[in-house]
Amino acid sequence: MTVAASVSSPDVQRSTDSGIYITIHGHFYQPPRENPYLNAIERQESAAPFHDWNARIHHECYRPNAFSRIERHDGKIVKIVNNYEYMSFNMGPTLLSWMEFHDRDTYQAILDADKRSADRLNGHGNAIAQVYNHIILPLANWRDKLTQIRWGKADFKSRFGRDPEGMWLAETAVDYETLEALVLEGIKFIVLAPSQAQRCRPMPTKDNPNPAWEEVGGAQIDPNRPYRCYLRRHNNTKGNVSELGQFHLPPDTDAYIDVFFYDGPISRDMGFGDLLGSSHNFAKRLSQAVRNDNRPHQMVSVATDGETFGHHKHFTEKTLSYAFVEEFPKRGWTVTNYAHYLSLFQPTYEAELKSVTAWSCAHGVDRWQGGCTCGGEGSGYQQLWRRPLRESLNWLRDRLATVYVDIGRKYFNDPWEARDRYIEVLQYSLRDNIPDLSPILEKFFEQQCGNKVTSSAQRIDALRLLEMQRHALLMFTSCGWFFEELSRPETVQILRYAARAIELAADVAGVLLEDEFIHRMAKAPSNLAEFKDGEGVYRKQVITNRISLAQVAAQYALSSTLGNYGRSQQIYCYQIQQQDYQLQRIGSMSLAIGQIHLTSRITQESVSYIFAVLHLGGDDFHCCIQPFTGRREYEEIKATLFKTLKQANTAAVILAMASTFSGEQFSLHHLFAEERHRILQMLADETLTRLDQLYEQVYRDNYGILISFRRDDLPVPPELQVAADIVLNNRLTEELKKLETGTSLPNVGLDAVAIEAINLGCKFTHVEDAKILEKYILRQIQELSKIQDLHEKGLFDRLNQIEEALAISDRLNLKLNLNLSQEAFLNYLFKRIAPQCVLARQILDLESVEKQPIHIEINLCEGISNLELHQLINTASKLGIATEAWLHA
16 A cells, blocks of 8 residues: 555544542662772672672662663563653662762763653652651751751752752651651651551541541551641650750641651562562552542552662563553553642641651661661571660760860851751762862851861861761661661671761860770670670771771872872872872882872861882782971982882892881782772783783694684683683784774674684683673764764664674674663654654554555655665664654654
8 A cells, every 4th residue: 555645643542630640659778888988889799790789789770760661572672761750759868979970871860850750740850858868867866857857958959959848768767856857947748658657637627627536556547648747746745845955846836747658558569579570460459559439539659669679679660661651641540749749639637646656667766776676587686786886876976966066166157057068068079070179168168167267277177077977977877777787787887987987086176985985885795706796896897997098198109000090199089199209120129109198088188198119029019108207308218218229139128118117018908908909900910911922822823723623523622722712802802992993893803703713612701892892882873863964874874883783792692781772772763763753653553553564655754765764773673672662752
């Protein structure tokens, strides 16, 4: 059949408003894992093959939800959905800080999703704020409550560009004082578990001024409506004055906060059952929660850890995507968020909460202060360590607060306001991509200190005080109590924060708190004999991992002998400026002597060091570090050591270093683990280069023998096969790297290596080979997107390069990760091609009605030939993309 240019599309049945609103909330959070001294996460072997758990969970969950795939029955991608655009979510500030640095694309996709959801929902975005450090607010004092909420709000606004309407409480832990703090800070609503409600009733009206209360303490509250929680003090023996002597709200206040209670059974089945295995079953289960009581509107709301979608339950982000764009709309449901629903329907019921509760503890908040076994079930471990840990940290918090106020009033107009506003500095100082913090610090000190801080020494002490308080908040991160044993990484991490706060108190005020803290921690029993108690954990896992400025200087010094560092270098959160440097070699010995100036980006404290490093080959390093005291002494040391080096006597050089330096001595063993591993790899690479040359010789000398073995179908001697594998892997990598410098495909050298490898039965094992091809394909798509005017040759050239690269990967059996390329190509098709394909969409729609292909004699797309369109479809198919997605856009 031949058709004309104007073809009518069949009518598409559109969903109608059913009065049912669906909200899926994901609580996305990772505990802070940064080394307190480096502001960086070190390698975590348990997360292998990824660098750390943030990276692993990001790969499995956070990124897949930003680019979730809806796939056809054959696995080809039909559409890519940003789940954050449809789900309500909170994302912890510490997690977003990590993501902003490590995957800017996903980070931006999350911010964009909030904007698009706000555009769709009358200005109400999907994102809500979170308590900054994920501390259990009912167990925090009033000042810490306020700081956590204020920091969470400020971080949210700096990222999403708007004030938050709601806030997620860590573990949904809440009491009435926490509600007061939230109300005072302008938070409109929170989300809680149904078990946290005590009773509810319809809102009083003129006709019914005193409706009866209904007891719902057994998680019996109706979760399909919002509730208003007034902050009246019913039967509350606590006065209006907190332990800090501050008034919050009067007893007869009309203040309130709105509360959503998620559907408990469905949320539980999402997190712990198999409900997310099917979008259809998921939607069907949600439909069973709809109340058939003739109410004109209702919300079905569920909430769970965001990591459920992809990490705890692999690929379930796809279940969400299909539900959002297919299952829910065809039922007439409106996908919304809490703020949008509140803007449409104000609460008609009020609720009162139980006194102190959380969603992950059946005993209030005892899980984080001792007194219950939540989290230890089935482990056989006792949980008696939790209360002494809480009491020790509370004692430390109060002592640190005294230090902060006593010293802080010398520097700050109001020490507690300065702490609250310190988030304005942290938003920049904790980022590695901010080259100059001076303007931010100038503004902060001007506003918070006035004329009290005038010298650099005073600024350093002021920042030390604020850092002391930051770590005092970090040490209450809820994860420290969540699991079954005191010596787990989560608890060790909060103890490291405590140790850093103790250290800063000593630096800035000369107050020594560590011995008393260790004494108190000894009351916390460990389940493991190797630690015995909290003192053992602290001494073996905390004190031993401290890092000094001299150690940072040693890191620079040792790496410099391998030509690894320049005159200006950032090592984690420290900036190093080289003042002088000289390196001399005699035989296998290398001696480097230098002077550097080291500055902390966070506290601005700085120190100048001189160093000498003797490298005897391999991993044998001898390093001496001491503070710089003057140019004369430094030059004398340098002259003495280089003179001794000329004797070519190793022992004499080592003795001279020991006698001329009065500071600390370091070897490779003393460096940060990750930096040590990197140096060892560099040293190993030198040896591997020499071995590669030997393998190349073995391969050339025995090539004929190898061919003979293969021709006669005999087992190749493993030594010869290894030589062939290594040589051809190296050659393949060398040829592929030419693609990074402008070479295009086909590549004769690459083809020759492939043929040779196939003939010799070699396997390609270099991980970087696949990555080179992945980047090459992505680069071709990016270049294609830049072409303003489509023309046949330019289009075909790029598409041909993509297909050539895919063919090579198949030929060499290289497993490519095409996620980025698929996303980029689909985006290109949607933006540049789909809008021009009106006729193509009409033809496809008509074909689906006629049940037969329709032959045409005109171009399907305006400004693009059918030949070009066919090539685009063909390349998309090879990339694993089903083209009807964009033709029907």
